[in-house]
Amino acid sequence: MTGQTPLISARNLGAVFDVSKPWLNRLFAMEAKQFLTAVDSVDFDIPKGKTFALVGESGSGKSTIGRMIVGLQKPSSGQVLIDGDDFFAITDVKRQMAMRRRIQMIFQSPYASLNPRWRVKHIIGEPIKAFDLMPAADIDGRVNELLDQVGLAMSDGEKFPHEFSGGQRQRIAIARALASNPEFIVCDEPTSALDVSVQSQVLNLMKDLQRDLGLTYLFISHDLSVIRYMADEIGVLYLGRLVEVADRDTLFDNPRHPYTRMLMDAAPRVDAFGRTADTVAGEIPDPINKPTGCSFHPRCHLAVDLCKKERPEVREFGAERARVACHLCETEAELA
Numbered sequence: 230m231t232g233q234t235p236l237i238s239a240r241n242l243g244a245v246f247d248v249s250k251p252w253l254n255r256l257f258a259m260e261a262k263q264f265l266t267a268v269d270s271v272d273f274d275i276p277k278g279k280t281f282a283l284v285g286e287s288g289s290g291k292s293t294i295g296r297m298i299v300g301l302q303k304p305s306s307g308q309v310l311i312d313g314d315d316f317f318a319i320t321d322v323k324r325q326m327a328m329r330r331r332i333q334m335i336f337q338s339p340y341a342s343l344n345p346r347w348r349v350k351h352i353i354g355e356p357i358k359a360f361d362l363m364p365a366a367d368i369d370g371r372v373n374e375l376l377d378q379v380g381l382a383m384s385d386g387e388k389f390p391h392e393f394s395g396g397q398r399q400r401i402a403i404a405r406a407l408a409s410n411p412e413f414i415v416c417d418e419p420t421s422a423l424d425v426s427v428q429s430q431v432l433n434l435m436k437d438l439q440r441d442l443g444l445t446y447l448f449i450s451h452d453l454s455v456i457r458y459m460a461d462e463i464g465v466l467y468l469g470r471l472v473e474v475a476d477r478d479t480l481f482d483n484p485r486h487p488y489t490r491m492l493m494d495a496a497p498r499v500d501a502f503g504r505t506a507d508t509v510a511g512e513i514p515d516p517i518n519k520p521t522g523c524s525f526h527p528r529c530h531l532a533v534d535l536c537k538k539e540r541p542e543v544r545e546f547g548a549e550r551a552r553v554a555c556h557l558c559e560t561e562a563e564l565a
């Protein structure tokens with residue numbers, strides 16, 4: 230994806246949370262403050278009209294990155310650039326609002342993300358009002374257009390969220406996200422709460438909308454089959470750090486990082502029907518007390534002494550310029 234202007238860039242993005250006990254408890258127990266690094270030096274670009282996907286186990290920092298990119302959470306370090314502008318450095322309220330209009334988010338749960346007391350037309354029309362995008366008299370017409378765009382009927386606007394199935398609710402959430410005419414949408418596990426049969430319909434809708442409206446997506450999922458279907462480029466996260474970034478075909482044809490390979494070995498396969506898929510070996514370590522060196526070393530069957538002592542830097546690797554953080558890949562490159 231080189232040569233295309235990024236709409237979104239994460240630069241050295243970090244998120245650190247103070248998870249210390251209350252001051253008095255720490256005083257009696259003579260404990261120091263504790264910090265959790267949820268996101269560590271994350272870098273990626275998303276060109277206009279493309280999908281960058283983040284994959285990793287729970288607790289890898291995927292959703293924290295999504296929340297920072299969409300402006301819901303301020304990074305502890307680094308920058309979120311939108312068309313080259315540092316989102317969190319903008320102080321002018323009008324410019325902030327203009328920037329927020331361009332970015333929307335679709336959440337995992339279509340049950341929790343819709344106000345149960347509002348009619349659907351009110352839910353979808355709310356961002357249009359909030360951003361003052363058109364006269365009040367025109368909003369109902371625009372809501373009808375959006376309902377049609379996501380495959381719902383105009384009459385659905387009069388109903389309440391509880392009258393819909395999970396897939397239909399996610400369509401309402403998508404219509405609401407589209408209401409402000411965004412250019413970029415963060416999709417945080419948008420289909421993981423849905424039945425498999427409904428998942429593909431929602432994913433197809435999202436692809437159609439991307440093609441028709443030129444949308445750019447940051448797509449977050451733990452499901453590799455969904456990622457493979459949706460992504461142009463993929464970042465594999467482990468304990469808050471990107472350990473491998475590559476275009477979709479490169480990553481699936483030639484996964485380089487041992488963690489990426491482990492995730493792929495554990496993913497259910499079409500040809501494995503009737504057999505139990507392998508589980509991802511071991512457990513993700515305590516993020517407050519991360520292992521030294523490469524934080525994946527306690528689970529890595531290839532780990533050598535160096536892995537326990539030294540954190541591997543991210544390096545470009547191969548003709549496809551995949552970025553990988555692994556001492557072993559470095560050794561292989563030198564040997565090649």
Ligand code: SF4
Nearest residue numbers: 523526529536555556
């Ligand atoms: Fe495994 Fe070492 Fe590579 Fe980490 S750096 S993934 S422990 S081989």
